[in-house]
Each structure stands twice: as structure tokens, then as C-alpha cells.
Amino acid sequence: MKKNIFSIGATVARATFACAAFVALSAHAAEQPNAALVAHGEYLARAGDCIACHTTQGGKPFAGGLKFDTPIGAIYSTNITPDANTGIGKWSYDDFARAVRQGVRPNGDTLYPAMPYPSYARLSDDDMKALYAYFMHGVGPVQAQNRPVDIPWPLSMRWPLGAWRVLFAPKVQAFDGSHYNDAIVARGAYLVQGLGHCGACHTPRARTMQELALTDLEGDDFLAGGGPID
Ligand code: HEC
Numbered sequence: 001m002k003k004n005i006f007s008i009g010a011t012v013a014r015a016t017f018a019c020a021a022f023v024a025l026s027a028h029a030a031e032q033p034n035a036a037l038v039a040h041g042e043y044l045a046r047a048g049d050c051i052a053c054h055t056t057q058g059g060k061p062f063a064g065g066l067k068f069d070t071p072i073g074a075i076y077s078t079n080i081t082p083d084a085n086t087g088i089g090k091w092s093y094d095d096f097a098r099a100v101r102q103g104v105r106p107n108g109d110t111l112y113p114a115m116p117y118p119s120y121a122r123l124s125d126d127d128m129k130a131l132y133a134y135f136m137h138g139v140g141p142v143q144a145q146n147r148p149v150d151i152p153w154p155l156s157m158r159w160p161l162g163a164w165r166v167l168f169a170p171k172v173q174a175f176d177g178s179h180y181n182d183a184i185v186a187r188g189a190y191l192v193q194g195l196g197h198c199g200a201c202h203t204p205r206a207r208t209m210q211e212l213a214l215t216d217l218e219g220d221d222f223l224a225g226g227g228p229i230d
């Protein structure tokens with residue numbers, strides 16, 4: 001009998017604890033509706049190493065300004081914090097998804113493929129939504145003006161980048177892991193080919209700078225090494 005009372009007591013205690021936890025979670029959810037999504041977005045941002053390119057040494061996280069030398073001059077990564085005026089705070093989800101997966105800014109300009117959007121094109125809509133939630137709600141806004149490119153006109157015009165993009169960047173399409181016959185291998189392929197953008201450095205490039213293969217299905221050059229490293 002005693003045992004039963006104890007076990008009832010334990011059940012009640014567990015239930016009370018669960019309720020309290022639930023209330024605590026709901027209270028938290030009320031002020032931060034996408035807490036789980038934001039946390040997942042942070043995990044994805046780490047997998048994509050966004051911070052490495054979008055932060056200068058000693059600079060504020062994601063405030064941009066890191067220099068990339070290209071054969072025609074230097075470009076600088078941009079402020080991707082949610083600051084409304086100098087960052088991406090006013091960007092809609094569609095603006096963000098288009099820039100990250102297709103390399104197109106809201107004003108229609110094409111990004112330099114130093115931003116590895118040909119790899120990020122593989123990201124699922126769900127992962128894009130989590131990344132957006134993180135950059136809007138998990139990253140602190142930093143006021144930092146983007147630096148213009150150090151490339152002389154007319155080479156600074158961006159329309160040739162648009163032509164490059166149309167010729168060489170893949171269309172956004174859902175990742176199909178079915179031919180890997182193993183869920184864990186498929187998950188790894190999704191990370192390596194997509195967020196990890198391993199090929200951006202580990203796959204050799206053509207003279208026109210596109211990676212010779214963006215997946216293992218496109219040939220032996222994928223991850224074969226010898227890509228130029230800035
Ligand atoms: C290998 C370096 C690199 C990595 C990794 C990288 N970026 Fe970028 N990104 C850049 C550069 C450089 C630019 C600016 C390109 C230009 O000026 O055309 C850029 C531009 C952008 C832009 C456009 C911003 C604007 O104001 O036009 C967004 C949004 C962006 N990156 C988001 C991300 C996210 C999210 C990740 C991680 C999933 C990421 N980037 C990872 C280099 C990188």
C-alpha cells in the first residue's frame with residue numbers, strides 16, 4: 001500500500017514537474033516564438049561556417065568586412081546581422097533565401113561566387129527558414145556599413161556575374177539522397193555538398209571559375225583537390 005502511495009506520489013510529482021516545465025516553455029515561447037527554430041538555425045549557420053567569411057579578425061560576429069582578393073580587385077563580405085539600415089534586418093524570408101541559394105540581392109544584383117551560393121542551392125526550404133529565424137532573432141544587430149568593392153569600372157559592373165550565374169550556378173532543387181541507399185550517407189552528402197560547401201575549396205575549378213563538379217554524381221573531379229584558395 002505504502003509503495004502504491006509512493007508511486008502515486010512520484011507520478012503526481014512527475015506530472016507536476018512536467019506541467020511546470022510545459023508552463024515554463026510556453027511562457028518562453030510567448031516572448032520568443034521560434035526558440036527551437038532559432039536554435040536549429042544556429043546549428044546550421046555553424047555547419048555552413050557563415051561566421052568565418054562574414055566576420056573580420058576581432059570584429060563583431062556577422063558584421064562583414066572580410067576582404068577577398070579576386071583577379072580583378074578586392075571584394076568584401078557583407079553585414080548579415082539584422083541591423084535594419086546596414087544589415088539584412090529589412091529583408092524578407094524570400095530576399096534572404098534568394099541571396100543565399102541563388103546569389104541574387106533584393107535589388108537584382110548578382111553576388112560574387114566567393115559567397116558559396118552554388119553549394120547552398122541544395123539547402124531545403126525548412127533549413128532556409130531555420131537559418132532566417134536565427135539571423136533575424138538569434139544574431140545581434142550591428143551597425144556597420146558595407147564596403148564597396150575595390151574593383152575599377154567597368155570591371156565592377158555586376159551584370160557579367162549574372163551571366164556567370166545563369167550559365168554555371170545550379171537551380172535551387174530539393175536534395176535527392178535516394179541513390180545513396182543509406183540515410184546516414186545521404187545526410188552526410190547533403191551537408192558536404194550543401195552547407196559544408198567543401199567543394200568550394202576541395203574541387204578544382206574551370207578557367208571560368210565554376211567548380212568542375214558540384215556533387216559526386218557529376219564526375220571524378222568532385223572533392224579531388226587542387227582548388228585555388230584565397
Ligand atoms: C566562403 C565565404 C563565405 C561564406 C562561407 C558565406 N558567405 Fe555570405 N557572402 C560572402 C561574400 C564575399 C559576400 C559578398 C559578395 C558580393 O559582394 O557580391 C556574401 C554575401 C552574402 C549575402 C548578401 C548580403 C548583401 O547585403 O548583399 C548574404 C545574405 C549572405 N552572404 C549570407 C550568408 C550565410 C547565411 C552564410 C552561411 C550559411 C554565408 N553567407 C556564408 C562570403 C561568404
Ligand code: HEC
Nearest residue numbers: 047049052191192193195196197198199200201202229230
Ligand atoms: C575555405 C576552404 C575550405 C573549405 C570550405 C573546406 N576545406 Fe578542407 N581543407 C582546406 C585546405 C586549404 C586544406 C589543406 C590544409 C593544409 O594543407 O594544411 C584542407 C584540408 C582538409 C582535410 C585534410 C586532408 C589531408 O589530406 O590532410 C580534410 C579531411 C578536409 N579538409 C575536409 C573538409 C570537409 C569535409 C569540408 C566540408 C565540410 C572542408 N574540408 C571544407 C580548405 C577548405
